[in-house]
Amino acid sequence: MVYVEKFKEDAYNCLHCRLCTFTWTWPIQPEVWEKEESFQAARPIEPLAWPEGSFQDTCPSGEKYKFEAYFGGGKSWVARALLEGKVDIKDPKLVDILFACPTCGSCQQQCTLEEPKVGYRHRMISLIEALRAEAVNAGSGLPGKQKAFGIHLGKEHNPYMELHKDRMNWLPNNIKLPSKAENVYFTGCTSAYRQKELAQATVEVFRKAKLNFTVLKDEWCCASPLLRTGQWETSWVSAKNIAQHNITEAEKTEAKRIVTTCSGCYRAWKRDYTEEYTDVLQTRHNFEILHTTQFLEQLIKSSEMKFQGDVKMRVTYHDPCHLGRHVGVYDAPRNVLKAISGIELVEMPRNRENAWCCGSGGGVKSGYPEWAVEIAGERVKEAERLGVDAIVSACPFCWRNLNDAISKYNSKLKMYDVIELVNKAMV
């Protein structure tokens, strides 16, 4: 075992309490406890009645396949069995257990072993990704189109079977960007090839805000799809080469910060290139990494950006896993939406840390496409119950899969990215 050893502690730390199998919300959110003033303000004057918790399904994989192995805790115990030589890494069922999971991180979130205060975080997502890498290393794994996109990515630098030369086709010909700028907009493959409107909206917003920005002259995939599916270093593609290429390209622009509208790219630049995968990618950089919503939030706070338009819409916000649970950005997109006149933001019962995954991440969209839309369908139904006009997210990958579910289930909901509504508000 080359990769899993590093996460041995995480495999063995699972008590098997099954808390990871559903969301568990305290009546007063734990984070409020940290802010003593807020907590004191919430302190009841009368003797306490019964503070009620809230419980809902949280694991797309477990809810679909039901056997214990598909839940986070079960996977930990499978990892133990693997480390103890009781399970074969090439076992087809093991492959299914490992790859039929959007690695949304909800199991990790629900696990009470996550103790940032003592510097310990139960690394369930990392453990799953390392197990996948072991499977790939052994010549196994990669269901559906995962290997095909990996091979294509090695040649054309995108997982969408598109040509690299067409990558910049989304950018209108009349827009000329400088070779050097303070900010780089890292587009990402989904916005470049599929949800081009999101890339175009981002550029329009940046131009309306008169920002000093450019895009990479030769942008490649961020490598997130490879890292998520265990294709770290294979005979067909090298995540290291890809990540290093992007950093080199970014350095050529002499930019201070990288801004991206894609939550997958954001996680890759923010965590994978600098913390979690530095041993695999051998990367480091000094860029400030911001998701577009964080960047916009800063601009709104400093009054550098103002909205003139009114966007009359009742919306709910879907937290992308790669932005929310994986990196911890929850408030920025909400604050941006709240700053737009006319927007009424309503929360889904499962929100923020407890958000139900859209189902597209972790290779599920390419490995199990029908199930991916099924997962998104549950999210669409959750949103429908609120009587909103639209679901808003902050990731083109979420946008795509949720929109697929909206179509499949004949929902009347509209799908937007935060950047699209911002663009509407900037008349």
Next chain:
Amino acid sequence: MEDLEKILQDIVGPENVSSAKPICESYVTKGIMEIKSKAPAIVVRPKDVEEVRKIIALANEKKVPVVPHSGGLSGGEATPMREGSILLDLRRMNKIVEVNTDARYMIVEPGVTSAQAWKFMQEKYPNYRPGIPDGAPPSATILGDHLDRGFHFLSTKYGSAADAVLGLEVVLPTGETVRTGSYALPTAKSFYKWMFGPDLTGLFLGAQGTLGIVTKMALKIFPMAKFRDVVAFGANDWKHIVDPCLDVLKMEFVDLAQGGNHYLATCRRARYKWPPPAKPDLLPAVWMNFELGADSKEELETMKRKINDILSRYQKEYGEKSIFEWKLDMRNIVARLTKPNRISVPYAGHKGGGLLFVTWYVPWKDATTFGEEAEKLMAKHKFSPVVWLAAVDHGRQGLVMPIVLFDPKTPEEFKAVDALDAEMTERFLSLGGIPYRPNAVHAPRVMSKSIGYYDLLKKVKKTLDPNGIMHPERLALK
């Protein structure tokens, strides 16, 4: 085994049977209540009693061991101790069959979790709740906790969870379905624990799945108090906490009394280490919380005043540094009163992940001795001496629970846990304790010392389970 799997697939559908090694290994748990867990050979997920009945009849015919598993929160106790077993994952059977707020009972299937039941009652019958286990995660099942004589959030007032069971539906090892209590009569509601003859419900409570598969349970639901609060006593050692608490408990109004030593707090979220941290100044050496519920503010205040009177009396006798009110902050009060809570889970948060609850029923008055002995033995075996204490049935019984935190990565640690457990068993038996959920270390030692009990149990087992298919090795029943 392949033939068996094929027949099982015919019974429950192919998607609900798996003999895949990774699936089977995922059910293993070496901890919580038992560390002798083995992976099953096949996992089967029945949807109803009829499917359970067919599976058991088949297993009996083929003489294959069967192990029931509802939420799995008993850990190793809910997984096989013998190779080649069928594990029945009962989580598909998760219906709340009936709620009756006049006779105050509900009927649940094995897969109904504390979370599910609590939420259901919160929404549909807000004035009542079942006795959900306290401290255990909300993933624990109601049926499993009651069947295993668990400690629920009103156990100090109403007794162990098993005391709230009114009737059962059980599939016997030979494949017959039976019902107990008034639930046995098709025309009667499940309002009464007793049938015409002896209590056959009790036969299955605490049986750890050795005598049949419980597929439905009728259990009491309890009224929700309108006003709640928590008060706590702190003390400088075990001997100064027991008598004041007993006087409080004898007033018979406390909902829940539980506490323990300071290691409960200091080892709760710390990484595993030896020696354990010294007692911080802000913590008492030992403490007990009293959760109180009342229908009026005045009633609640009266309770608190009475508790305070007892405290004052003992402070005069012991001194104010020996016994005192431990002022809890609002965070602790909310954490205690939030139900279901998950207070026990973070004990596994130390680096290592191994956790074994070794719980003993003791007369409350003797809790001091057991607590002190547990601390000494754990220190001797180099385990952090974490000891939890609770009162059941107004202190007629006490629960003393050493929580053994260990590193499960090494076989040596498992051996060390066993050695501690064995020595503690001998010592606690000599002091008159009763193991709460006997594990593989406790059961043979306890059974062999019983006066006729083990022989009778073996006769019952032989009668009900002639082929010995139900959870073999549990309770020292082969």
